[in-house]
Amino acid sequence: MAASIDLNCDLGEDIDPWEPGEDGLDSLLLDVVTSANVACGFHAGDARVMAAVCRAAAVRGVPVGAHVSYLDREHFGRRALDVPHDVLRAQVAYQLGALEAVARMVGATVAYVKPHGALYNAVVDHEGHARAVVEAVHLPVVGLPGSAVLALAAAKGLRTVPEAFADRAYRHDGTLVPRSQEGAVITDAAQVAARVVRMVDEGVVTTVDGTDVEVRAESVCVHSDTPGALDLARTVRRTLEGSGILVQPFTAP
Numbered sequence: 001m002a003a004s005i006d007l008n009c010d011l012g013e014d015i016d017p018w019e020p021g022e023d024g025l026d027s028l029l030l031d032v033v034t035s036a037n038v039a040c041g042f043h044a045g046d047a048r049v050m051a052a053v054c055r056a057a058a059v060r061g062v063p064v065g066a067h068v069s070y071l072d073r074e075h076f077g078r079r080a081l082d083v084p085h086d087v088l089r090a091q092v093a094y095q096l097g098a099l100e101a102v103a104r105m106v107g108a109t110v111a112y113v114k115p116h117g118a119l120y121n122a123v124v125d126h127e128g129h130a131r132a133v134v135e136a137v138h139l140p141v142v143g144l145p146g147s148a149v150l151a152l153a154a155a156k157g158l159r160t161v162p163e164a165f166a167d168r169a170y171r172h173d174g175t176l177v178p179r180s181q182e183g184a185v186i187t188d189a190a191q192v193a194a195r196v197v198r199m200v201d202e203g204v205v206t207t208v209d210g211t212d213v214e215v216r217a218e219s220v221c222v223h224s225d226t227p228g229a230l231d232l233a234r235t236v237r238r239t240l241e242g243s244g245i246l247v248q249p250f251t252a253p
Helices: 025-030 047-060 085-105 117-125 127-136 148-156 189-202 229-242
Strands: 004-011 035-039 064-068 110-115 141-143 160-165 204-206 212-214 219-221
Touching (some): 004 025, 025 047, 025 229, 035 047, 047 064, 047 085, 064 085, 085 110, 110 117, 117 127, 117 141, 117 148, 141 148, 148 160, 189 204, 189 219, 189 229
Parallel strands (some): 004 035, 004 219, 035 064, 064 110, 110 141, 160 219
């Protein structure tokens, strides 16, 4: 049986209104990726953009997920916040519920949850914030392999989806190099594509210090705000398929 992988992408993060049918970046990326992480308004997006992305994803048969975040539009959800447990739990539930209502209105169904930015990084080892996220959701959870959030989600009986990053540099412990550091984002499409094929075929990635670290993933993220994102995503998918790897949603039977 051929190896398979899901390609997910963070969408609905534009500042300007986005309409389905336009040749905008989100629309073009939806023709390439197999899962769409939709911003739920706390770090980016709004109800109108959420509806547009969900509608366009539904037309293409691309599953959508709730890209939940700390409430931090000013810093795009990339600032670590000390949020009380009950507040964070309610905020995550609020974001998921909002996207589910909007998606249902346009004929889509929310299939999973993926934290965004600083929240994503926090729930790797911050058990309190990870627990708040898990208590708020009822769907599969996408996260970093070995993270607290995936362990707690599994304990709750939720499906867990370990994720790798196509265009982000890794440290020796399997975590991501912070965006504040030079070299954290990789923009060379051929280099990124080769990394992803190796992740799928061998389950490893080379870190910034030149060593290999294990990365077992069911989904790989390509970011829409990485320079040259569309060419990068297209190159990754073309290279995967050229290597005999099936690119399909992790929700596929």
